[in-house]
Amino acid sequence: MAETTPPSEDAIHHLTEQFHGEIVLPGDKNYDEARTVWNGMIDKYPGMVAYCSGTADVINAVDFAREHGLRVAVRAGGHNVAGTAVCDDGIVIDLSEMNGVWVDPDERTAWVQAGATLGDIDHETQAFGLATPLGVVSDTGVAGLTLGGGVGHLRKKYGLSCDNLASVEIVTADGAYRTASEDENEDLFWGIRGGGGTAGIVTGFEFDLHPVGPEVATGFVFYPGDQAVDVLRAFRLTEQSVPDELTTLVSVGTFPEEELFPADVVEESKIAILGLYADSPEEGEGVIEPLRELGEPLADFSGTMRYTEFQQLFDDDYPDGMRYYWNSLYLESLSDDVIDHIIEWAADAPSPLSTVDVWPLGGAIADVGLDESAFPGRGAPYLLGVEANWEDPEQDAANIAWARECLDDMREFSDGSVYPNFPGFYEGNDEMMETTFGDAYDRLAAVKTEYDPTSLFSLNQSVEPTME
Numbered sequence: 281m282a283e284t285t286p287p288s289e290d291a292i293h294h295l296t297e298q299f300h301g302e303i304v305l306p307g308d309k310n311y312d313e314a315r316t317v318w319n320g321m322i323d324k325y326p327g328m329v330a331y332c333s334g335t336a337d338v339i340n341a342v343d344f345a346r347e348h349g350l351r352v353a354v355r356a357g358g359h360n361v362a363g364t365a366v367c368d369d370g371i372v373i374d375l376s377e378m379n380g381v382w383v384d385p386d387e388r389t390a391w392v393q394a395g396a397t398l399g400d401i402d403h404e405t406q407a408f409g410l411a412t413p414l415g416v417v418s419d420t421g422v423a424g425l426t427l428g429g430g431v432g433h434l435r436k437k438y439g440l441s442c443d444n445l446a447s448v449e450i451v452t453a454d455g456a457y458r459t460a461s462e463d464e465n466e467d468l469f470w471g472i473r474g475g476g477g478t479a480g481i482v483t484g485f486e487f488d489l490h491p492v493g494p495e496v497a498t499g500f501v502f503y504p505g506d507q508a509v510d511v512l513r514a515f516r517l518t519e520q521s522v523p524d525e526l527t528t529l530v531s532v533g534t535f536p537e538e539e540l541f542p543a544d545v546v547e548e549s550k551i552a553i554l555g556l557y558a559d560s561p562e563e564g565e566g567v568i569e570p571l572r573e574l575g576e577p578l579a580d581f582s583g584t585m586r587y588t589e590f591q592q593l594f595d596d597d598y599p600d601g602m603r604y605y606w607n608s609l610y611l612e613s614l615s616d617d618v619i620d621h622i623i624e625w626a627a628d629a630p631s632p633l634s635t636v637d638v639w640p641l642g643g644a645i646a647d648v649g650l651d652e653s654a655f656p657g658r659g660a661p662y663l664l665g666v667e668a669n670w671e672d673p674e675q676d677a678a679n680i681a682w683a684r685e686c687l688d689d690m691r692e693f694s695d696g697s698v699y700p701n702f703p704g705f706y707e708g709n710d711e712m713m714e715t716t717f718g719d720a721y722d723r724l725a726a727v728k729t730e731y732d733p734t735s736l737f738s739l740n741q742s743v744e745p746t747m748e
């Protein structure tokens with residue numbers, strides 16, 4: 281696309297008059313707040329930040345950006361680890377004020393505006409004992425999460441967030457408003473389910489809902505690091521036999537939380553095992569029991585709790601403005617070798633806040649056909665997440681190097697494809713996208729060519745339009 285050029289004062293004035301939301305420019309008193317995203321590593325200086333109040337503002341902002349050849353960043357929850365929700369120069373089209381959620385309890389659907397957080401959605405749907413699969417930290421934005429797939433505590437039973445989409449409303453690069461579903465603009469609907477926001481700005485999502493909660497049985501157990509090999513091998517066995525109602529997550533790290541552990545082990549490595557049973561709590565407690573017997577627990581917080589509470593359990597672990605670099609790989613198995621490598625890399629992390637995580641997949645995720653959506657990772661049994669989390673800017677290089685080296689080392693256990701919501705900084709984007717999307721890459725490029733031929737939306741997990 282064209283190089284970004286600053287629009288004239290007259291043009292900005294004209295846009296401001298058309299706009300219902302606020303337009304923030306460099307020099308405005310809230311400019312620094314407006315250019316900030318969740319990851320403290322990201323420090324960008326946009327030419328303007330346009331807070332949209334609704335779809336009309338989004339259309340105006342898209343038209344303005346296209347007509348002036350501006351670089352475009354789209355921000356929903358601002359939690360993309362690579363910071364693609366902001367850009368230097370150009371325009372940030374911010375959706376955070378479009379955060380309404382409307383539930384139809386009879387139809388078991390929810391209409392969700394694109395700026396909603398996961399917590400906004402759970403709050404509304406749980407009023408009716410319903411939920412849709414979302415991620416595990418409640419202030420993450422639903423838009424980025426869903427467009428990239430969306431793995432959370434309900435994934436084995438009900439699939440990915442994007443698998444639960446009935447339709448979307450979207451503004452494409454030409455400024456046109458469209459709806460997309462299985463029956464309308466099917467190619468677009470296929471592409472936005474796992475292919476990211478490469479074809480346009482989704483303004484609203486329609487989700488299917490399921491009966492969940494309000495109370496659910498949960499597992500939350502810590503084992504000491506010196507039992508790591510046995511615990512992870514026992515976990516692998518358990519995972520193979522549990523029903524899809526139980527979704528688990530493994531995290532290997534230090535978790536240096538003084539209020540949770542005896543002083544002598546606070547700084548020691550640990551294994552955290554999590555599980556949520558998406559059906560009756562009484563039944564679930566029995567199914568979760570084996571997760572509590574994988575070794576000698578250091579601490580065990582398992583029990584029945586409110587679904588919304590479990591959904592917020594880790595919110596405090598990821599404060600705004602800390603420093604983060606997360607990447608990922610789909611694993612072909614959780615072999616003994618893989619387990620050994622995970623334990624070694626977790627022990628080598630320069631920051632005690634970092635973790636190496638294993639997200640079991642399968643279940644409802646694998647029930648969806650590979651060609652039914654753009655989401656690429658359905659065949660894999662496990663997703664490896666490498667989370668570098670640290671506070672000191674002087675430690676940036678060491679932490680990023682650790683996560684990259686860990687990923688390089690683990691690549692031998694994978695086909696090399698990554699989960700684009702845990703993308704590093706999208707370094708080597710083109711190669712990463714081709715490896716990750718494989719056979720679906722050309723189809724995604726065709727969607728891009730149809731709806732965004734000049735690559736107006738190029739800052740996220742982006743594919744290139746096909747050249748004529």
Ligand SMILES: Cc1cc2nc3c(=O)[nH]c(=O)nc-3n(C[C@H](O)[C@H](O)[C@H](O)COP(=O)(O)OP(=O)(O)OC[C@H]3O[C@@H](n4cnc5c(N)ncnc54)[C@H](O)[C@@H]3O)c2cc1C
Nearest residue numbers: 356357358359360365415416421423424425431477482740
């Ligand atoms: C603390 C934390 C916890 C997380 N937990 C999980 C988890 O449990 N499961 C999981 O799957 N992922 C998880 N993620 C990853 C998360 O899915 C991605 O970071 C996702 O991009 C966040 O979406 P967002 O709307 O907050 O981000 P943003 O940074 O606002 O947007 C992300 C990307 O999507 C594009 N985009 C945003 N909105 C739109 C739109 N409406 N239309 C088109 N494009 C758009 C943007 O251009 C941007 O490139 C987590 C991330 C964080 C930071």
